[in-house]
Amino acid sequence: MSNSQAPSGILGMIAGLQDLQTYREQNWEGSFPDYLELVRTRPSITRNAYQRLYDLILSFGTEQYTEYKKSIIRYKFFDDPMDNGKDAVFGIDVHLMKLLNTLKSAALGLGPEKRVILLHGPVGSAKSSIVRLFKKGVEWYSRQPEGALYTFSWVLPSGEVVPSPLHEEPLRLIPLEMRKVVLEELNKTARTTAGASRYRIDIEGDLDPVSRFMFREQMKDCGGDWLQMIQRIRVRRLLLSEKDRVGIGTFQPKDEKNQDSTELTGDINYRRIAELGSDSDPRAFNFDGEFCVANRGIIEFVEMLKLDVAFLYDLLGASQEHVIKPKKFAQTVIDEVIIGHTNEPEYKRLQSNEFMEALRDRTIKVDVPYITKWSDEAKIYRRDFNKQRLSAGQRTIAPHTLEMAAMWAVLTRLEDPKKANLSILQKLKLYDGRTLPGYTEDNVKELRKTAVREALDGISPRYVQDKISNALVRDTGAPSINAFMVLNELEGGLKNHSLINDEDRKKRYRELIGVVKKEYEDIVKNEVQKAIASDENAIMRLCGNYIDNVKAFTQKERVKNAFTGGYDEPDERLMRSIEEKIDIPVSRKEDFRRELMNYIGALAIDGKQFNFRMNERLYHALELKLFEDQKDSIKLSSLVSQVVDPETQAKIDVVKQRLIDQYGYDDYSATDVLHYVASIFARGDAKE
Ligand SMILES: Nc1ncnc2c1ncn2[C@@H]1O[C@H](COP(=O)(O)OP(=O)(O)O)[C@@H](O)[C@H]1O
Ligand SMILES: [Mg+2]
Incomplete structure (x- = not known):
């Protein structure tokens, strides 16, 4: 940060100190005994990768709500608070809860940590987004004081520095035979410190091959004195970073020939062999395989089931045993979250395969379906195309445009209701939390239950995103795009949609475009009507006029004519023209009028005065009447x-x-x- 821009005075000092503090913390270096002291005061720094991820997610807190009488937890982490909501995942809370339960039991060491977590769902259902959030989160957390973690390097008397290639936890330097006692002692004090962690301190596995080699050599050099040897260790804070390839790995299937296990575990460095003069020196090995890179953090397997089956077996083995086997070296224990994802078609392709048995056994499948709640789907496009994102001079987006696109997307994912008197649009609204006469929460739950493929088929958000973009850049001369333009774009794109080659389905999707257009028409018609009628004074006058007449009618009196000063019969035509707007039949008009007068009378006793907003139905009737009167004058x-x-x-x-x-x-x-x-x-x- 440049000094010239820093605030002056005490505030400036504090700002300066804070940065310095963070910098110092993030670049902390110390001896092994210093590190033991850190562990004593903050045992949570020894958490494993699953524990870290789980705690990270919990650290942002939760919200609770009920849906269909079930209590649902929303983890605020999925709003992406680290990055202004950029990668937020909306709407699929029930499934995210299942994912979180898996992570929780992995953090507690109950089994899932020995499996590959496999996100499974249709294309564009947020699988990659979820993993992206995890990776971003893990990176972010390592930079926070509460997410700090550490690793070490060997600093030899010659000055040579050899870092642990897998950036391992320093406690692994404690020889296996001593660990039990040391752990007992560490855990005893850990319980009583303020920074107590919810997990026991544990040290899993031996050192990586390089460190093991160094350990042996240095012990020899120190005449077997561990205390002297450990002085050659420099512990440092470890900052995970995808860009720097530390603690975050991604593995993507390329062509089959390329699927070589060295991509995962690393390979021999022949030049180093020449330098070191031996091919059994682990320092002649590049621990740059994706599993090595991702140690202490998270590894993502993109489209996992596209990998060669033989290769997959290796991968599943690795996760089960928590070890990788670099060429020519002993197995090495790894500590990282292993998460993969797969599209439904890929998964189905393997369904008949006998390999599926093995796969099911070693993976935990978590379903990630599409959103079926309209308002949640709309959040995606509002996030992607909000005003801030659209640059200056770009076309604007008219109200309802994104919502109508979202409505269509959700409609394509719904199964036709089996009840004859329920339209698919009504079903969408029920799912969105609206009420319909005759439908209880239980009915809606039942509707969801009876639909089998719902949220697994249909249009993906990615398609909709692309078409909205198209509509935005299409040069039509209009400075703003509206729902029709986007709906036309969505419809037009169906012709060439690579994933839908079923004509019946295309036809259905086109029909649904029609349903949405009709709904849009109703919405804007209503809005314009309201805008025309939203003349407060005019409504108030009309309301006063109506009530005067109703009063005269119920009390069998006449109404004073402000113009002539005389008295007239109540204006039946006026009253009816309003009441008809809300479908009050002639047979019910007296009741309606009497109820209204009773209500006004009761208010008057309390010293209150009636106003048209107090009666929703009447308000609406007045609006419609006013619109009718003004439509012609406008x-x-x-x-x-x-x-x-x-x-x-x-x-x-x-x-x-x-x-x-x-x-x-x-x-x-x-x-x-x-x-x-x-x-x-x-x-x-x-x-x-
Ligand atoms: N539930 C959701 N919440 C937020 N965005 C979503 C959701 N589902 C899909 N998206 C958006 O759709 C696009 C595709 O998502 P992506 O994670 O790449 O899907 P997948 O990996 O499942 O194919 C992304 O822009 C993503 O933000
Ligand atoms: Mg993806």
């Missing part, structure tokens, strides 16, 4: 003809401004949507 339909007189234009501008202020439109998209709704009404008028 001459919405004249918008379509492009010739608008100034007076009408002024009225339209007011409505447009309401769309901008209340519904999030910008100038262009508001005009756009007004034109569209006008055209709907024009069609409607023509029909009449």
Whole structure:
């Protein structure tokens, strides 16, 4: 950080000190006894890779909510707080809970740590995103004080420095035969310190081949005195980093010829052999295989089942035994989270294979399905295409555009409801938490249960992301894109969709585009209606007028005419024109009016005055009535003809401004949507 920009005064001093503190902590170096002291005060620094990952996730806290009467835990870690939500995973909490349970029992050493965790699901279901979050998290955690971990180097009297190639835990330098006693002692004090960890301190396995070799040589040199030998050890803080290839590895299947176990374990370095004069010197081995790189952290197997079967056996063996076997060397114990992922088609391909037995035995499969909750799916696209991400000068996105794309994506994943009177759109809304008369939570749960392939088939978010991008860059001259443009893009892309070659399915997806367009039409129509009718004063006047008439009607009186000063019969036509808007039949009108008056009367006793917001139904009826009255005066339909007189234009501008202020439109998209709704009404008028 440059000094010239640092704040001055005490604040500046504190800022400077803080950075220095972090820097010092992250670059901590000390002797082996110093390290033992660290372990005494903060036993958690000795946690293994699974314990670290699990604690990292827990460290961000949880939220609890109920869905279908089941209590669900949301781990806030999956909101990606480390990186402003960039890789957040939404919506699949039930499955993430299962994943977390697996990690928990791995952290407790109950078995899963000896398996490969295999994320399984359709393409684009967030498998890679989950692993990316883990890798990012593990890297981040190693930089925090509470996530610190350590490793060591040999510093020889000659000045030569030989780091542990697998950046192992320094406690492994304690000879196997002494460990039991030492661990007992360490654990005794560990319990009583403030930094107590929820795990016992444990040291698993022998040193890596290089360190074992060095250990032997240096012991010889020190005449067998471990205390003297250990002075040649320099312990240091270990910062994991994917870029630096420390503690985070990725293995990706290439072509089959390339699948050589050295890619995982490392290879002989022939030049070093020449220098050292022996091929059995472990220092002549490059421990740069992916398993070595990832030690202490996490290794990801991308599209794991695309790997050659023979090769997979090696990998599964490695995870089961926790050891790798570098060429010509003894087995080496590793400490890393092993996680792979596979698409459903790959998994199915192997289903008939006898290899599947072995695979099932050695992996823990965690399903990662698509999102089926509309509002969660919309979060993906809002994150990807939010205002901050769209650069200045780029086209804007009209309200509902991303939501409609999300609606279609979710619809393609739902199975048709078996109940005849339930539409697929209604089912989507039920899943989204809306209520429908006649449907209880239990019914919805039942709906979910009876659908077999739901959330495993359908459109992937990646397809939708690509099509939204296309719509954004397509040069149409419009400064803003709307739902129709995106829906058309989504529909058009189906022709060449590489993963859907089933014509029936394409047809169904196209029909669903139609369902979404219809829904969109309803939404914007409603919004424009509300914008036109959202003249508070006008509604208030209409409401007052209605109530005066209702009062006169129920009390069999007349209404004072403000204009003539005389008294008139209650205006039945006015009252009915409002009541009809909310489907109150003539036979029910008296009850409705009487209930309303009773309510107003009760309010008056409490000294309160009625206002139209207190009765949702009446409010809606008033809005619709007002819209009907104003529609003609605004001459919405004249918008379509492009010739608008100034007076009408002024009225339209007011409505447009309401769309901008209340519904999030910008100038262009508001005009756009007004034109569209006008055209709907024009069609409607023509029909009449
Ligand atoms: N549940 C989800 N939450 C957030 N984003 C998701 C979710 N499912 C898919 N995505 C998004 O879809 C895209 C594809 O996800 P990815 O993790 O690469 O899928 P996979 O590895 O399963 O094929 C990514 O941009 C990802 O952010
Ligand atoms: Mg992937």
